[in-house]
Amino acid sequence: MPCLQVCTLSFILLAGLAPLQATPPLLDLHSSLLRTQEAMNFTVEGKITKQSPGKLTINTGENILFHVRYDDNTDVKKSDGTSGTAKDLRVGVIVRVDGELTEAGEILAQKIEIQKT
Numbered sequence: 001m002p003c004l005q006v007c008t009l010s011f012i013l014l015a016g017l018a019p020l021q022a023t024p025p026l027l028d029l030h031s032s033l034l035r036t037q038e039a040m041n042f043t044v045e046g047k048i049t050k051q052s053p054g055k056l057t058i059n060t061g062e063n064i065l066f067h068v069r070y071d072d073n074t075d076v077k078k079s080d081g082t083s084g085t086a087k088d089l090r091v092g093v094i095v096r097v098d099g100e101l102t103e104a105g106e107i108l109a110q111k112i113e114i115q116k117t
Contacts, residue, residue, distance in 0.1 A: 042101035070109040
């Protein structure tokens, strides 16, 4: 019997297989991913200084610029609460953007609220 245990351990080591207890529990991995997603939520408010299809540059008023990407799934709201479109996002308009901050420093907009024109 001792040979069977040694042979099995040797096979596991040679095959590069790790014992099951060495892998992190799935629940811990899931919790870690949720914390990462929460940390990525981001909100910025400022004036649109540059606009092109799918992209905005927002100046917060302190010469801090943010690059925002939006698409057809982005919820655009006018200051009166009605639905807006990309045509409402013009240079000079003050907006509040809620979205996800990427590692590249861009904001992927989920919601854009027009504050003032």
